[in-house]
Amino acid sequence: MQGYWRKNVTIMIVLLAIWAFVGLGCGVLFADWLNQFSLGGFPLGFWFAQQGSIIVFILLILIYAILLNRLDNEYAGELEEQEITATAASADGNGEPEE
Amino acid sequence: MGIKGWTIIFVGASFTLYLVIAWISRVRDTKGFYVAGRGVPAAANGMATAADWMSAASFISMAGLISTMGYAGSQYLMGWTGGYVLLALLLAPYLRKFGHFTVPDFVGDRYSSNVARSVAVLCAIFISFTYVAGQMRGVGVVFSRFLEVDINIGVMLGMAIVFIYATLGGMKGITWTQVAQYWVLITAFLIPAIAISIKLTGNPLPQLGLGSELITGDGKGTGLLEKLNLVNEDLGFKSYTTAFGGTDMWNMFCVTLALMAGTAGLPHVIVRFYTVKNVKAARWSAFWALLFIGMLYLTAPATAAFARYYMIDSINGKTQAELPEWFENWEKTGLILWIDDGDGKLRYSARADNEVFNKGRLTGPAAALGWDKLIASQDVERKTALQLLNAQPKIRGPDKDIIVLATPEMANLYAWIIALVAAGGLAAALSTASGLLLVVSSSIAHDVYYRMINPEASEAKRLLVGRGVIGIAVVIAGLFGIYPPGFVSQVVAFAFGLAAASFFPVIVLGIFNKRVGTIPAIFGMLVGIGFTASYIIGQVYLGMEPWCFGIKAQGIGTIGMLLNFIVTLALTPLCSPPDERVCALVDSARRPETPEDAGPAAVDH
Numbered sequence: 001m002q003g004y005w006r007k008n009v010t011i012m013i014v015l016l017a018i019w020a021f022v023g024l025g026c027g028v029l030f031a032d033w034l035n036q037f038s039l040g041g042f043p044l045g046f047w048f049a050q051q052g053s054i055i056v057f058i059l060l061i062l063i064y065a066i067l068l069n070r071l072d073n074e075y076a077g078e079l080e081e082q083e084i085t086a087t088a089a090s091a092d093g094n095g096e097p098e099e
Numbered sequence: 100m101g102i103k104g105w106t107i108i109f110v111g112a113s114f115t116l117y118l119v120i121a122w123i124s125r126v127r128d129t130k131g132f133y134v135a136g137r138g139v140p141a142a143a144n145g146m147a148t149a150a151d152w153m154s155a156a157s158f159i160s161m162a163g164l165i166s167t168m169g170y171a172g173s174q175y176l177m178g179w180t181g182g183y184v185l186l187a188l189l190l191a192p193y194l195r196k197f198g199h200f201t202v203p204d205f206v207g208d209r210y211s212s213n214v215a216r217s218v219a220v221l222c223a224i225f226i227s228f229t230y231v232a233g234q235m236r237g238v239g240v241v242f243s244r245f246l247e248v249d250i251n252i253g254v255m256l257g258m259a260i261v262f263i264y265a266t267l268g269g270m271k272g273i274t275w276t277q278v279a280q281y282w283v284l285i286t287a288f289l290i291p292a293i294a295i296s297i298k299l300t301g302n303p304l305p306q307l308g309l310g311s312e313l314i315t316g317d318g319k320g321t322g323l324l325e326k327l328n329l330v331n332e333d334l335g336f337k338s339y340t341t342a343f344g345g346t347d348m349w350n351m352f353c354v355t356l357a358l359m360a361g362t363a364g365l366p367h368v369i370v371r372f373y374t375v376k377n378v379k380a381a382r383w384s385a386f387w388a389l390l391f392i393g394m395l396y397l398t399a400p401a402t403a404a405f406a407r408y409y410m411i412d413s414i415n416g417k418t419q420a421e422l423p424e425w426f427e428n429w430e431k432t433g434l435i436l437w438i439d440d441g442d443g444k445l446r447y448s449a450r451a452d453n454e455v456f457n458k459g460r461l462t463g464p465a466a467a468l469g470w471d472k473l474i475a476s477q478d479v480e481r482k483t484a485l486q487l488l489n490a491q492p493k494i495r496g497p498d499k500d501i502i503v504l505a506t507p508e509m510a511n512l513y514a515w516i517i518a519l520v521a522a523g524g525l526a527a528a529l530s531t532a533s534g535l536l537l538v539v540s541s542s543i544a545h546d547v548y549y550r551m552i553n554p555e556a557s558e559a560k561r562l563l564v565g566r567g568v569i570g571i572a573v574v575i576a577g578l579f580g581i582y583p584p585g586f587v588s589q590v591v592a593f594a595f596g597l598a599a600a601s602f603f604p605v606i607v608l609g610i611f612n613k614r615v616g617t618i619p620a621i622f623g624m625l626v627g628i629g630f631t632a633s634y635i636i637g638q639v640y641l642g643m644e645p646w647c648f649g650i651k652a653q654g655i656g657t658i659g660m661l662l663n664f665i666v667t668l669a670l671t672p673l674c675s676p677p678d679e680r681v682c683a684l685v686d687s688a689r690r691p692e693t694p695e696d697a698g699p700a701a702v703d704h
Binding site: 004005008012015016019023024027028029031032035039040041042043045046047049050051053054055057058060061062064065068069071072073074075076 | 165177180181184189351352355356359385390396
């Protein structure tokens with residue numbers, strides 16, 4: 001399952017880098033500089049701070065949910081095979097049956 | 100029919116709806132009571148999370164803050180939404196996989212320590228009560244303005260409703276009520292924004308209206324933002340769109356980051372992700388939550404700008420006879436106030452000639468005289484009175500909380516729209532209050548009583564204790580509303596700073612670093628909390644200088660969080676690693692979910 005975890009962490013780091021660049025970067029650190037450009041009737045830095053960053057945040061979570069759920073499906077099959085061959089050590093932990 | 104009649108109809112109808120939902124979703128076991136039986140669909144949980152999250156502060160205060168602060172107000176917009184990215188990517192799916200009931204429960208199990216659990220319980224209770232106090236003030240403001248009843252009666256009515264649906268249905272009742280409350284509050288927020296956007300700019304989308312040209316008034320043909328910049332500068336305020344306004348870049352950076360990490364660490368938000376079926380649903384649920392929250396947060400900047408336009412345009416330079424009706428309506432609440440210097444014309448500015456105030460707490464020589472004498476100008480010349488008042492930044496200008504509530508009146512919208520806003524404000528306050536009260540109840544009844552005092556307790560007994568605690572918590576929250584502690588607004592900074600400096604690092608490290616053991620985690624939390632708390636208390640109450648890079652109290656959570664990370668990671672190599680049980684627990688959270696193990700991994704409840 002090392003592969004799964006590594007891919008998971010890679011996706012997470014890329015998305016968090018975008019999060020930091022747009023939210024803290026475009027919205028705060030570069031806002032003053034971006035304000036010299038304009039988008040529609042908005043100064044660009046102001047737009048990022050009050051609209052753009054929020055839109056990007058929503059998209060980031062959407063992309064994360066799609067990618068990770070797909071990754072889960074890919075690896076879930078593999079995991080089942082593993083558990084059949086080697087009786088999983090953590091099986092006794094699966095205490096509470098759900099629903 | 101007038102505003103009052105419509106308000107009674109809307110508030111009455113929405114309260115009845117909440118009670119009906121409560122009756123339908125009453126529960127019989129602790130799983131239903133704490134985590135709604137883990138059966139809430141992702142989209143519904145998204146709505147519930149949105150209502151849980153969007154408090155009276157988001158609904159009533161935030162647009163007001165942006166309206167007054169301009170660009171600098173964006174720190175709230177970005178901080179309170181950006182936190183969801185952290186929550187979705189770093190916390191929610193893993194916590195759901197662990198499958199606990201509460202956040203302290205996770206902390207206690209991951210670090211195998213009741214000390215860690217107790218620290219987490221104290222933080223959860225403190226954060227929740229701080230927040231609840233703010234909600235109750237919101238309820239009071241709405242009731243006293245729109246129904247003209249005594250604030251105390253309003254608070255008691257609100258508390259009675261929360262009491263019924265929270266004790267009957269626990270998390271399940273709260274969840275489904277919050278779904279309804281989301282629609283009430285979002286409708287109440289969007290309808291006036293759209294109506295005003297059409298009126299001012301002709302564009303039905305407020306998000307675009309914000310960047311459009313005005314089609315009315317003397318600014319016809321100029322862009323709304325351009326006009327606001329001109330008017331603001333004209334009156335001595337900071338330009339509306341220029342970066343940093345009244346703050347500076349690093350303070351804004353720290354506040355934004357502290358709010359983001361704080362949001363991700365707030366126990367009442369995290370606990371919502373325990374209620375969904377599985378990890379996949381937890382991920383989707385985070386997306387739905389931010390989408391639904393985004394609907395309000397993307398509209399709030401537009402509402403803020405519209406309100407700014409009306410606030411200045413409709414009162415500046417007007418005489419007593421020309422003043423609009425909303426001004427007189429709100430004057431009764433003391434949240435806006437005009438003291439004329441003798442020329443008969445109102446002047447709202449950032450200079451010494453400002454004549455608009457709110458009846459906040461006075462300090463210094465003005466406090467010695469008191470509001471009555473200052474307004475009537477007894478014992479003191481009018482000019483001196485104005486000078487004394489203008490020397491106090493906190494009472495200059497209208498109270499920020501009235502801006503959202505008064506904007507529909509400023510724009511002369513229909514009475515029913517104004518009443519709808521009142522119902523929306525109540526929905527926002529009550530939904531958040533109930534979510535917070537459940538956190539208090541589960542922290543005490545589950546973490547303290549069941550996990551630490553009486554692990555043998557039967558299901559029925561635990562449920563009874565849970566209901567009892569939530570009942571007591573509602574009463575305490577009600578008392579906060581009736582006797583509001585004067586420090587509510589300052590303590591909110593506290594809640595976020597504390598969540599950022601305590602929960603956020605401890606949970607992130609608990610998931611992403613298997614080596615971190617009990618002692619580093621406890622020390623990390625104590626250093627983070629200790630530093631943040633003493634810095635805020637020192638600055639807010641003891642007049643301490645912001646010695647740490649000039650960072651103000653609101654943003655200090657960022658530094659507290661860094662300290663927590665540094666201390667924990669520095670101590671880790673020196674202390675023993677966690678035992679095998681904990682390693683297996685963390686490993687299990689890092690594996691993809693198979694259809695069979697939708698259940699929790701290693702925790703046996």
